[in-house]
Amino acid sequence: xxxxxxxxxxxxxxxxxxxxxxxxxxxxxxxxxxxxxxxxxxxxxxxxxxxxxxxxxxxxxxxxxxxxxxxxxxxxxxxxxxxxxxxxxxxxxxxxxxxxxxxxxxxxxxxxxxxxxxxxxxxxxxxxxxxxxxxxxxxxxxxxxxxxxxxxxxxxxxxxxxxxxxxxxxxxxxxxxxxxxxxxxxxxxxxxxxxxxxxxxxxxxxxxxxxxxxxxxxxxxxxxxxxxxxxxxxxxxxxxxxxxxxxxxxxxxxxxxxxxxxxxxxxxxxxxxxxxxxxxxxxxxxxxxxxxxxxxxxxxxxxxxxxxxxxxxxxxxxxxxxxxxxxxxxxxxxxxxxxxxxxxxx
Numbered sequence: 001x002x003x004x005x006x007x008x009x010x011x012x013x014x015x016x017x018x019x020x021x022x023x024x025x026x027x028x029x030x031x032x033x034x035x036x037x038x039x040x041x042x043x044x045x046x047x048x049x050x051x052x053x054x055x056x057x058x059x060x061x062x063x064x065x066x067x068x069x070x071x072x073x074x075x076x077x078x079x080x081x082x083x084x085x086x087x088x089x090x091x092x093x094x095x096x097x098x099x100x101x102x103x104x105x106x107x108x109x110x111x112x113x114x115x116x117x118x119x120x121x122x123x124x125x126x127x128x129x130x131x132x133x134x135x136x137x138x139x140x141x142x143x144x145x146x147x148x149x150x151x152x153x154x155x156x157x158x159x160x161x162x163x164x165x166x167x168x169x170x171x172x173x174x175x176x177x178x179x180x181x182x183x184x185x186x187x188x189x190x191x192x193x194x195x196x197x198x199x200x201x202x203x204x205x206x207x208x209x210x211x212x213x214x215x216x217x218x219x220x221x222x223x224x225x226x227x228x229x230x231x232x233x234x235x236x237x238x239x240x241x242x243x244x245x246x247x248x249x250x251x252x253x254x255x256x257x258x259x260x261x262x263x264x265x266x267x268x269x270x271x272x273x274x275x276x277x278x279x280x281x282x283x284x285x286x287x288x289x290x291x292x293x294x295x296x297x298x299x300x301x302x303x304x305x306x307x308x309x310x311x312x313x314x315x316x317x318x319x320x321x322x323x324x325x326x327x328x329x330x331x332x333x334x335x336x337x338x339x340x341x342x343x344x345x346x
Contacts, residue, residue, distance in 0.1 A: 037123055039133040047120065054116045057137050061311045064331040065147055073150065074110020111152045115143045118154050122239025125165070126172045127182050130267035131241060134312075139241035139265060142311045145229045146244065146323060146332045148212035157213070157237040164189045165238065179240060179266045180286045183274060187283045190234050191276075195220065202227060202278040207260075208325045225260040225325075227276040232262050241265035245273065245308040245337060248322040252303035258324040259294055263308055263337075271308070271337075273344075295345040306341040307334040 037050040045053070059075050066073060119141045122128055131140065144150060168182060192199035194217055203221040210219050211226035213233045222230070228244045235242035246260035261279075263271045264286060272286040273295070284291040309321040310333045321334030 037120060038129075039136075040130055042133045050120055051116050054119065054137070054141055055112065058112060058115070058141065058143070061138075061313050061333075063144060063147070063311075063333075066144070066150065069150075072110055074112035111143060111150060111154075114152060114155045115141065118158050118237070119239070122237075125239045126169065127177055127179055128239040130179075131239070131265070135241045135265055136239075138311045139243050140236050140239055142236070144311070145232055145309055146225075146321060147326070147329065148208075148229055149215070151212065151214045153213040153233050154237055156217075157234050160193050161186070161189070161234060161237055164193075179264065180272075182238065182240065183235065183264055183286060184283050186234055186238060187231070187274070187277050190231065191278055200227070200230070200278060202276075224276075224279050227279050228260045228262045231274075231276045235262075235264060243308050243310060244321075245306060245341075246324075247304050247306050248324045248327070250299055250304055251301055252305065261292070261294070271340075273341075289344050295341075297346045300342045300345040302342060302346075304338065304342070305336070306338045308337050309333070310335050 034046060035044040036047045038044045055075065059070065062070065071077075119136075122140065143154065164185065168177060168185060171177060190200075194200070198220055200216060201221045202223065204223050206221065206223040207225040210216060210222050211229060213230045216222040216226045216230045225244070225246075228246075232242040232244055242262055242264050244260055245263045246258065248254070248258050250256035250258070261273055261275045263273055265271055266286065269286065273289055273292065274284065274286055275292055277283050280292065289295045305322075307319070307321045310316055313333055316333035316335065319334045319336055320330040321332040323329050323332065
């Protein structure tokens with residue numbers, strides 16, 4: 001694995017010209033073929049039908065915090081006027097036509113438009129070929145993690161990470177990169193990408209004061225939750241499925257503290273844990289959980305509950321992601337991964 005890190009560090013050249021997918025292409029200025037968006041486990045779609053399905057998926061799974069702000073987020077009125085549970089609209093139903101008509105002063109344009117556009121653009125990256133459609137929808141397309149502020153982080157991260165993407169695409173042409181290698185390269189690149197002289201650092205006790213991606217970037221520091229959210233968002237900007245995970249109380253006792261890390265989806269390994277370099281102190285691999293300070297029998301004694309944040313309400317049921325900073329808030333869908341984490345770490 002160290003050889004992989006050295007290989008990537010040697011090959012990454014951030015000064016090369018961009019060859020990554022365009023960040024400005026919109027539905028209104030693109031000619032769509034009959035089969036343009038390919039999925040590893042589902043029939044391919046036209047771009048317009050894929051976009052319409054993405055809008056509907058996001059709208060159907062809005063967290064409670066976002067429902068009242070659907071218009072501000074940029075959802076077309078065809079959803080807000082009663083299409084929530086209808087058949088997926090296609091271009092002929094007017095979805096993309098409405099999106100193309102931004103209106104006076106751009107008042108109909110919110111973060112959902114670049115979210116859908118840029119997410120689908122990542123389907124062109126070579127490391128994205130294996131991602132199943134349902135995983136893409138929930139863990140790449142998703143613009144939120146928990147109850148952090150909603151903002152246009154995807155556009156910023158896509159632009160900032162473009163030199164890394166360009167280099168990785170070039171490397172992949174010579175050597176097929178694994179998802180793990182891309183994740184490790186991002187974990188090395190991300191933290192000083194905004195200010196090389198003052199890299200983003202770990203600072204305890206910052207959640208919920210500083211924990212959305214834009215705040216972490218602006219202040220230059222965060223605790224484990226904010227760093228994990230920024231890392232998840234950056235992975236999603238590269239088309240890699242990711243989600244935050246953590247425990248509200250080690251050993252079931254709040255006095256023992258809490259912790260947040262993240263999970264990355266890979267074709268061969270499924271969900272694997274990782275942690276931001278500022279929080280972990282180094283860039284660790286996905287294949288060896290024992291590298292992480294918290295993955296040990298002392299922490300996972302059978303009493304530690306662990307949850308992963310998710311989006312799909314139909315799959316989460318009554319399970320929610322506990323917010324250690326807002327314990328009575330049950331608005332984030334979750335998945336109980338306690339048994340899997342205990343088996344891995346004990």
